[in-house]
Amino acid sequence: MDRALFAAATGMAAQQRNLDTIADNLSNSDVAGFKGSVQTFAELAAPGEGGLGTTPLGSHLLLTQGKLAKSGGSFDLAIEGPGFFNVVGARGERAYTRGGAFERRADGSVRDARGYALRGVSIPADALSATVSEDGTIRATFTGGTRTLGRISLAEFAAPDRLRSIGGSAFEATPQSGRAREIVPGPKDGPKIRFGMLEQSNVSIVEAMMQILTAQRAYEANAKGVQAADEMLRIANNLQRG
Amino acid sequence: MVAARTRLEIATDNVANVSSDGFARTVARGFLTPRGVEVVGEPAGGHGALRHTGRDFDLAIVGAGAFEVRDGAGHVVRTRAGAFTRERDGTLRDAGGRTLIGTDGVLRVPDGARIDERGRVLSGERIVGTIVLPPGSSVHAGYLESSSVDAITEMIDVLSATRSFESAEKVVAAIDGARQKSAGEVARIK
Numbered sequence: 001m002d003r004a005l006f007a008a009a010t011g012m013a014a015q016q017r018n019l020d021t022i023a024d025n026l027s028n029s030d031v032a033g034f035k036g037s038v039q040t041f042a043e044l045a046a047p048g049e050g051g052l053g054t055t056p057l058g059s060h061l062l063l064t065q066g067k068l069a070k071s072g073g074s075f076d077l078a079i080e081g082p083g084f085f086n087v088v089g090a091r092g093e094r095a096y097t098r099g100g101a102f103e104r105r106a107d108g109s110v111r112d113a114r115g116y117a118l119r120g121v122s123i124p125a126d127a128l129s130a131t132v133s134e135d136g137t138i139r140a141t142f143t144g145g146t147r148t149l150g151r152i153s154l155a156e157f158a159a160p161d162r163l164r165s166i167g168g169s170a171f172e173a174t175p176q177s178g179r180a181r182e183i184v185p186g187p188k189d190g191p192k193i194r195f196g197m198l199e200q201s202n203v204s205i206v207e208a209m210m211q212i213l214t215a216q217r218a219y220e221a222n223a224k225g226v227q228a229a230d231e232m233l234r235i236a237n238n239l240q241r242g
Numbered sequence: 243m244v245a246a247r248t249r250l251e252i253a254t255d256n257v258a259n260v261s262s263d264g265f266a267r268t269v270a271r272g273f274l275t276p277r278g279v280e281v282v283g284e285p286a287g288g289h290g291a292l293r294h295t296g297r298d299f300d301l302a303i304v305g306a307g308a309f310e311v312r313d314g315a316g317h318v319v320r321t322r323a324g325a326f327t328r329e330r331d332g333t334l335r336d337a338g339g340r341t342l343i344g345t346d347g348v349l350r351v352p353d354g355a356r357i358d359e360r361g362r363v364l365s366g367e368r369i370v371g372t373i374v375l376p377p378g379s380s381v382h383a384g385y386l387e388s389s390s391v392d393a394i395t396e397m398i399d400v401l402s403a404t405r406s407f408e409s410a411e412k413v414v415a416a417i418d419g420a421r422q423k424s425a426g427e428v429a430r431i432k
Binding site: 003004008010011014015018039040042043050054057058059060063064161162176215217218221222225228229231235 | 243246247250251252253254255256257258259260261262263265268283295296297321323325327328329330331336337338353393396397400401403404407408411414415418
């Protein structure tokens with residue numbers, strides 16, 4: 001009976017964990033460039049003894065492409081294909097993101113709302129307008145004419161699934177992910193940069209809602225298992241009468 | 243009563259694994275023995291449904307067979323859970339840190355390589371490794387095999403196990419009552 005109780009309890013704990021992941025996905029479903037994650041579980045079994053329930057194995061990043069949508073931002077960028085934008089945080093720390101809602105600042109830097117600046121990009125304040133082409137080349141219009149202001153490079157990793165999320169759509173490299181390698185956007189079969197577009201999160205709200213329903217019902221089913229085991233214990237305890 | 247308990251243990255273990263990828267549900271089989279009914283769990287035939295995930299190295303087997311993975315201690319185990327992640331060195335690991343092995347030892351997947359339906363790792367047109375598969379089975383990348391547990395079936399099992407436990411309790415109580423009677427009343431000399 002203890003085994004039944006224990007197995008059902010591991011199931012409840014697993015679904016709780018599952019819900020945490022789904023809730024995190026759902027709460028970030030509006031964040032541009034956000035990548036959802038998936039919790040995986042495996043059976044817990046002792047050799048020769050049969051099942052003892054389930055155990056959470058860990059979570060995987062789901063690095064699939066999000067949909068690109070036209071946006072109203074003045075310097076919105078989206079990556080079509082693999083790779084990440086190279087960005088630098090306020091304290092000089094390097095990070096990688098696919099969230100491309102950048103804006104030009106007075107000091108020439110191009111930053112997103114969280115303060116991450118595109119690395120190696122500087123657009124003088126007197127530039128009237130700036131655009132980015134498919135291959136990452138930045139062109140700015142000045143009163144005297146148009147000038148090329150460098151090129152945006154992207155980062156790729158040997159094991160991008162092993163990047164560590166540092167909130168929102170930003171990641172940092174880990175020993176497991178390997179160091180960032182620079183790649184240039186633009187080639188035929190490589191990533192391309194879309195100016196004036198944003199990559200939406202790859203979390204589907206409908207799918208997440210369905211996952212929540214399933215997780216909740218699975219939680220309930222496990223709770224019923226606990227109840228049934230408890231009921232059996234009660235009956236067993238009442239065997240001895242008067 | 244012991245048989246009903248075992249049935250409940252099997253059902254709760256199944257329900258707990260409703261989200262475990264590649265999990266095959268256990269069925270309770272009852273046997274009549276000279277000492278009453280004995281219930282043992284056996285893996286059920288059949289596999290869970292495939293669901294699309296879109297990750298390159300989520301692998302699902304259609305047909306018989308299982309992935310051979312090696313854990314940190316060097317033990318090779320078989321599993322149908324195919325959620326792998328490509329590491330820096332090209333090996334594929336599952337979330338438990340176990341490495342997928344192919345026909346020639348640890349499988350290595352070069353940059354940009356893919357896995358086709360016959361379990362071959364293709365780098366361009368070149369075959370650089372193969373997943374061990376019995377003939378007739380195929381591998382589908384971008385899919386995972388869901389648990390084969392159906393919560394409804396399991397809930398019915400939980401319910402019926404509880405009820406047969408109750409019935410068995412009634413029998414025990416009846417036997418106990420009869421013995422009480424024989425000890426307390428029949429044996430009394432009037």
